[in-house]
Amino acid sequence: MRILHTSDWHIGRTFHGHSTLDALRGVLETLTEQVRTHAVDVVIVAGDVFDSATPAAACYTLLSETLRALADTGAQVIVTSGNHDSAARLGFQAALLRDGIHVRTDPAAIGEPVTVSDEHGPVHFYGIPYLEPALVRAVWPGVRTQADAVGRAMDLVRADHASRGGRTVAIAHCFAAGVEPTPHLERDIQQGGLDVVPLSAFDGVDYVALGHIHGRQKLAEHVRYAGAPLHYSFGEGHKPRGSWLIEMDAEGASEAVWVELPVPRRLVTLRGPFEEILAATSSDDARDAWVSVEYTDDLPVRDPLRRLQQRFPYCAKVVHVPDVARHSDGRGYTDRVRAARSDLELFDAFLSHVRDGEGLTEREREVLRDVLEERVVVEALA
Structure with a gap:
């Protein structure tokens, strides 16, 4: 069985005031072709499908079009909600979707897997939506942290798997121990370190498809983040975009291959004196890129963004970072x-x-x- 693990689409997110909807549409069309080319059996979207709890109508349109296109390839599609999504809104759409598309947003259904079979038997996919401790505490007394909540969810998974047998895949949206987050990007869902989920919470399953971190990461051979399909900040501009293609044999997850996605517009950070940045011929290839400028002049430059955009039409960010450290006399x-x-x-x-x-x-x-x-x-x- 072949499984494509993706996450964190963030449909509706802007990039420094610019819409990303058209760029994301193109990338998701490529992802759909990859599903067809690689004869993928199951597509996993591990949370944060939308960027907002109240997405605009165009965001619903893009999601519906993409899910239908993925289902048309013959693959089963399993979607869970993240901390950005409204589980209620995403779950409402589940009843309107066709066969082969499964949306998991209800904590009460964690122990009810989506089962897909191959020549080796069944594979059970357990969708764990983002679990807000304060909201699940009424059902699971004693839950105080993400680690508590995910631990309870995985107990349900293991208990159900014990009665069913077969191979298992868990899908979760959380901050797992060992990740390297992108600064200022993922909205923090940990409180003083208490909401970090230990890897041991995921013991007993063959593969864990995680969402929330926007760069690909391998925490263990069977525990991975796929990251976001687009770059949503300059801090992650150096990180590749793509998905994990997981091969499942009779014993479980046997191979993981990274499948690259195209970058619609690359991200470039330029640093140096303001006038030098404007004049440097070495920066000519940045004209078609998203540009962040960190200029190091001693004093602020007047109207820097407008001047930079005349040179770099897609300059989206400018920051004054003087090289010379100022010495304060301590007076307010x-x-x-x-x-x-x-x-x-x-x-x-x-x-x-x-x-x-x-x-x-x-x-x-x-x-x-x-x-x-x-x-x-x-x-x-x-």
Whole structure:
């Protein structure tokens, strides 16, 4: 049996204010062709199908089109909800979907697998939706953390498997021990480390298809994250996009092959002095890429994004990161203002505050001195 493990589609997410819907549609069309080419039997989508609990109508359209296209390949499709999804909204659509498409959003149904058979017998797929401890505590007393919740869910899986036999696949959306998260990307679902799920929670199954982390990761031979099909932040621009193709033989998961997905528009981060970035011919190949600029000038540049977009039409982010570290005298803004003995020193105090310790330059001091002296003359003549 061949299983394609994907996750974290985040339909409806924007990238620095830009819609990703068309780019995602193209990538999911490629994924569907890969399912057909590799004769995949089961497609797993491990949570965060949508980016929001209230997705726009166009997001539902893309999901419906993609699920139908995947089912048309002959594969069974199993979808679970993540921490971004509304389980109720995603689950509502389940009743409207055709045979061969299975949406798992109800914690009460964790022990009821989707069973698909091959020449070696049945494979039971247990869909575990994202489990919010506060919401499942009424059903599972004593649950306080993600580890508790996933542990209870896996107890149900193991208990059901003991009566059924056969091979097993668990699908979960959580932060498992050993992962390397993408900074500022996955919305944190761990509280002080208490919500990290230990790998031992997944003992007893042949393969664990995880979602939530946006980069591919192998925590064990049988425990993997597939990551997101698109790049959703510059922090993950170096990470490949794709899915895991899992081969199941009579003994369980025997092989895992990474299947690359295309990157509609690559991500580039440029760092250096502002004018050098604008003038460098070495950056010509970034014109068609999403660009993040970190300029290292001592002082902020006026209207940097507009100027950069004239050079790089897809510049989406600009950050001022001066190379020279400022040295603070330890005084707060209020103390600096109170210590000022003239208007010139007041300006200097303000600029020192907003420039991390860098006050007036000599040129600025000259200009301000002329302006202030001119003001005195005007007031005297009034």
